[in-house]
Amino acid sequence: MLQINNLHAEVDGKPILxxxxxxxxxxxxxxxxGPNGAGKSTLSYVLAGRPGYEVTEGTAxxxxxxxxxxxxxxxxxxxxxxxxxxxVEIPGVSNLQFLRTALNAQRKSRGEAELSGAEFLxxxxxxxxxxxxxxxxxxxxxxxxxxxxxxKRNEMVQMGIxxxxxxxxxxxxxxxxxxxxxxxxxxxxxxxxxxxxAVLLITHYQRLLDYVRPDFxxxxxxxxxxxxxxxxxxxxxxxxxxxxxxx
Amino acid sequence: xxxxxxxxxxxxxxxxxxxxxxxAVWPVPPAERINVAAGESAVRIVAPQAGADGVxxxxxxxxxxxxxxxxxxILNIAGRLGRIAIDVTLHDGAHFELGGAIVGGAGQTxxxxxxxxxxxxxxxxxxxxxxxxxxxxxxxxxxxxxVARDAQKTDxxxxxxxxxxxxxxTANAKPELEIFADDVKCAHGATVGELDRQALFYLxxxxxxxxxxxxxxxxxxxxxxxxxxxxxxxxADLEAKALAALEALL
Numbered sequence: 299m300l301q302i303n304n305l306h307a308e309v310d311g312k313p314i315l316x317x318x319x320x321x322x323x324x325x326x327x328x329x330x331x332g333p334n335g336a337g338k339s340t341l342s343y344v345l346a347g348r349p350g351y352e353v354t355e356g357t358a359x360x361x362x363x364x365x366x367x368x369x370x371x372x373x374x375x376x377x378x379x380x381x382x383x384x385x386v387e388i389p390g391v392s393n394l395q396f397l398r399t400a401l402n403a404q405r406k407s408r409g410e411a412e413l414s415g416a417e418f419l420x421x422x423x424x425x426x427x428x429x430x431x432x433x434x435x436x437x438x439x440x441x442x443x444x445x446x447x448x449x450k451r452n453e454m455v456q457m458g459i460x461x462x463x464x465x466x467x468x469x470x471x472x473x474x475x476x477x478x479x480x481x482x483x484x485x486x487x488x489x490x491x492x493x494x495x496a497v498l499l500i501t502h503y504q505r506l507l508d509y510v511r512p513d514f515x516x517x518x519x520x521x522x523x524x525x526x527x528x529x530x531x532x533x534x535x536x537x538x539x540x541x542x543x544x545x
Numbered sequence: 546x547x548x549x550x551x552x553x554x555x556x557x558x559x560x561x562x563x564x565x566x567x568x569a570v571w572p573v574p575p576a577e578r579i580n581v582a583a584g585e586s587a588v589r590i591v592a593p594q595a596g597a598d599g600v601x602x603x604x605x606x607x608x609x610x611x612x613x614x615x616x617x618x619i620l621n622i623a624g625r626l627g628r629i630a631i632d633v634t635l636h637d638g639a640h641f642e643l644g645g646a647i648v649g650g651a652g653q654t655x656x657x658x659x660x661x662x663x664x665x666x667x668x669x670x671x672x673x674x675x676x677x678x679x680x681x682x683x684x685x686x687x688x689x690x691x692v693a694r695d696a697q698k699t700d701x702x703x704x705x706x707x708x709x710x711x712x713x714x715t716a717n718a719k720p721e722l723e724i725f726a727d728d729v730k731c732a733h734g735a736t737v738g739e740l741d742r743q744a745l746f747y748l749x750x751x752x753x754x755x756x757x758x759x760x761x762x763x764x765x766x767x768x769x770x771x772x773x774x775x776x777x778x779x780x781a782d783l784e785a786k787a788l789a790a791l792e793a794l795l
Binding site: 375380382396399400404 | 741742746748750751752753755757758765
């Protein structure tokens with residue numbers, strides 16, 4: 299589904315990704331772990347198309363489609379979803395209005411029928427309920443006044459509503475308490491653990507992987523994947539630290 | 546009555562204006578008088594329409610008697626020059642509310658000029674102005690608050706924010722305070738900025754095309770001028786007109 303080959307990228311002229319390759323098939327969950335500054339968030343931004351993150355070499359395709367040639371909204375319509383490490387607050391724009399506009403823009407560009415207000419509300423309500431986010435919060439401006447945990451729940455509600463085929467979740471587990479972590483983990487499994495979907499989890503810690511069990515774990519260091527393995531690699535990292543493994 | 550002399554750029558209230566356009570329509574009719582009786586309230590919505598070469602100059606002289614309230618909601622989007630000037634006199638405990646939105650592109654000059662005279666104690670005024678400008682458009686908000694010696698417990702606030710979509714656009718924001726009383730609260734804030742890139746990327750990453758993402762952010766920004774308008778239908782109408790003007794800029 300997601301094929302990344304020899305990806306090089308820089309930010310402000312500084313090379314961050316230095317030849318990263320990764321292949322994710324439908325039905326798989328991959329986790330990328332690595333020390334601070336390894337390039338984990340850069341990878342997620344490069345794949346989502348954030349301005350200022352410049353690809354200097356290499357390719358990235360989603361189901362054969364050249365992601366790097368697409369604008370951010372086209373990547374979303376192609377089925378890519380980025381769960382933000384720091385979800386952005388947008389005063390004055392209601393969550394529901396934003397999500398309905400976004401979902402319908404995606405559906406339109408795929409040639410699908412747009413959802414009516416009532417149809418959309420039904421979907422939104424179901425997702426909010428499953429993730430323990432009060433429907434009233436969805437009527438409020440995007441992420442404004444949300445706690446850290448509520449912002450992350452909101453990211454997952456958005457993912458549930460948009461229903462992407464490939465989700466990149468950038469430290470979705472950071473800033474969560476134990477209960478919220480379980481809810482988020484269940485949400486990821488419910489929405490994305492399907493034969494025709496795939497997930498790339500970016501995380502520092504093993505604990506999210508107790509709930510969302512990865513098929514593959516990769517260690518990112520200095521802009522490249524330096525080691526790959528099964529779930530046991532995450533445990534080894536937790537035990538030994540990045541220093542020993544990424545060296 | 547003798548017609549007033551044609552304004553010049555040396556006059557503070559006109560220095561950012563399009564004086565050529567002013568000359569074309571001078572002399573303009575005298576200010577419309579609005580008198581709000583004690584304890585009464587009035588709401589005025591001003592949303593002039595004009596062609597690209599049109600010139601709109603509208604003056605209001607508002608007198609609000611004790612305990613009265615007057616609210617102006619302005620959508621200034623039309624014409625080569627659109628200028629709305631309001632001179633307000635507030636008596637004991639009266640309130641003046643202004644919600645002004647300016648949306649302009651090309652070479653438009655769009656202005657809101659207010660003078661709020663707090664002549665007696667306990668009066669309040671709140672002015673909110675939001676401008677969005679593209680091309681070589683110029684917006685000006687000149688807001689003078691004058692507090693007389695006796696006008697204790699005056700509470701006046703001004704919030705002026707402008708968003709520039711192009712580096713070639715200009716926003717002038719000039720709050721001016723003239724205070725002769727000593728027990729007053731006068732707050733003012735003015736900012737000029739650009740669209741938040743992080744917010745734009747966030748919206749786009751969820752599938753919104755850039756123009757729609759910008760429209761959503763700008764719509765929310767401009768709507769800040771109309772929050773005090775209680776009539777839902779009138780507010781929706783102003784917001785829809787503002788959105789249409791915004792979409793024409795994107």
